[in-house]
Amino acid sequence: MFSIIPSALVGGIVYKRLNRSLKILFWFILVSIVWDAMSYYCYLRQLSNMALLNLYPLVQFGFIALIYFFISEKKYWKISILIMSLILYLFSVYTIVIMDDIMIFNSLQRYVEGIIVITICIGYYVQILRQAEYMYLEKTPFFWLTSGYLVYFSGTLLLFLFARLIFENDPGGYHWNIRQFLQIGLNMIYVVTFWLGCKKLTS
Numbered sequence: 001m002f003s004i005i006p007s008a009l010v011g012g013i014v015y016k017r018l019n020r021s022l023k024i025l026f027w028f029i030l031v032s033i034v035w036d037a038m039s040y041y042c043y044l045r046q047l048s049n050m051a052l053l054n055l056y057p058l059v060q061f062g063f064i065a066l067i068y069f070f071i072s073e074k075k076y077w078k079i080s081i082l083i084m085s086l087i088l089y090l091f092s093v094y095t096i097v098i099m100d101d102i103m104i105f106n107s108l109q110r111y112v113e114g115i116i117v118i119t120i121c122i123g124y125y126v127q128i129l130r131q132a133e134y135m136y137l138e139k140t141p142f143f144w145l146t147s148g149y150l151v152y153f154s155g156t157l158l159l160f161l162f163a164r165l166i167f168e169n170d171p172g173g174y175h176w177n178i179r180q181f182l183q184i185g186l187n188m189i190y191v192v193t194f195w196l197g198c199k200k201l202t203s
Helices: 004-014 020-044 051-070 073-101 105-129 140-162 163-169 177-202
Strands: none
Touching: 004 020, 004 177, 020 051, 020 140, 020 177, 051 073, 051 105, 051 140, 073 105, 105 140, 140 177
């Protein structure tokens, strides 16, 4: 929960030197902090935070889709991102309202989100390889961000698919710690992304 704070601090310090997509990433991090705080408050008050957990993927994906929509230069890829966003939101409404309940963990929603984000990441890789614009990918902020998302969502894909089974058979949550370690790694990637983003735009 607290590992995201360094990225918020770095993003806030260099905010004025960031481009539009990285500013969107910064606001996503702030929203995530508020969301985590509300979820933790519910936990302390012994209230169910399941509704927050089920709504968060919609917020998360909305920010991710916006980031890649603005950095994508191809019109067909922008349209593809819009279509994939529509698919996820319609599927989420269907699973939450019709198939399930908002107070029950929606593992299918997370699984579909993971597949779509992985698809967007692969699409970004294809674009930069075809453009051959960047000689040093390791100095490109969005290469780091995309790699972070690819590792995180690939690592949690099966975890979310079998989330309910894990909850039932692993009350201690040891397997769930995998997701926590991946989240900490992603939060550190955010720091690198902001740092490279401000350097690239001012160099």
